[in-house]
Amino acid sequence: MDRWENHVAVVTGASAGIGAAVAKYLANYKMVTVNLDKNIEDYDAVRAEVSPEVAKRMHCIRCDVRREDQIKAAFKEIAKKYGPVSVLVNNAGVLVNTRLLTENNSEDVLNMVETNLIGVVFCTREAFHSMKANGIDGHVFMMNTTCGHKVPVQPNININLYPPTKHALTALTEMYRQEFLHQNTKVKVTSISPGITKTNFIDHVTVPPYTAVLNPEDVADVLIYCLQTPPHIQIHEVIMKAIGDIV
Template identity: 30%
Template sequence: MENITIVTGGSRGIGAAACLRLARDGHRVVVGYRSDEDAARTVVHAVTADGGTAIAVRADTSDEHEVVALFDTAAQRLGPVTGLVNNAGIASELTRLADLKTDDLRRVMDVNVIGAFLCARQAARVMGAGGAIVNVSSSAATLGSPGNYIHYAASKAAVDALTLGLAKELAADGIRVNGVAPGFVDTEIHAQTGDPDRAANVVSRIPVGRLGTPEEIAEAIAWLLSPAASYTTGTTLRVAGGL
């Protein structure tokens, strides 16, 4: 079976690294992006320059019609979708819950929760036996992130529940569902919090003493999508340097 894999939020960070890593495993990759077309095309170019196949498709994952169109375009241009890396996610300004803006709360939940559910739902509708989903969560889901972004942590806890429940729901259909929970990783998402140096400033809290890299998270994603993980479903793999 040829692997046709959609990676949402594929134009940067963990998503971009996942596109490159999966392409090396022979996946034909759909680089999903919301706004940065140039970055998405850069990822496509990197994949094709390395001998792989990739296309860029714009989609706001919080919009159900755009999610359906994303999957339809992938199928029309590359073939039936067999894999989903449910990676698109956002953060917002670091703040205590009492000071959180309602607009920020709604946007984070729209993308991180509703968007993840919409993409997983469409995958469940179109995938057949042998399909696999990897939801990108966060170590924040179990740490709570007090004083920083409880709402973001809660959104990722919802993703963990999605992983567990959907894995049980789709097991009889031959579709595996797993998650990856990164810790502090050196990506652009920290700039969304208003503190671009935040990740570097928390290194002292990480048992292994350093930040993770997007490539390290991509390795975990690639394993979970591979035949080597054929007996693994309903689990969230923590890749957080011991945090």
């Protein structure tokens, strides 16, 4: 990880869950981390969990990833305050408790599509422009899920539009791999797909009490492993589950 020291890593939705664990790990490895989040107040609690030295490397910008104008403004602020972007972790995501056939749920549907998919496209575009303009062989991560590969068939699990948006991330990962190559760069892209993980997402679904779950730190460990691979190696996709996960 030495080659990433003092480089800038942007993590979306890092005020809780997997994003928070990733931000802490990256800062612990001496990267300058910037959280893009609507809820920046909770990030103070995340920073309080690390040493003062590490906390100094953890920053936050209020940003709704559904808003292209806010994303552009945030990346301009990052460039001005902290420097070019080397790593992007597209972590922000939402799961709204609705049914696809429910009436008057347009706002919930748009929220999921715009957060889980469109925001990823806009953030990746801005991060890549920064990487290419500064000659950085950076790394883009898609925080995916096993739902992005196979839709679970379980009673009482209401995940509606969540799997389709995550399936889109699986396809996007390959599209970005091709585009990064065609742009004559060595920017890497990796999709990480955890199984059920202890985050606030569990509040939206009924998880069988006998299934095993991952911790956010488990996912952060895998991301760090991918990030420290040699420049000529790209881990394209990781699917991870806790032993005993039956979903």
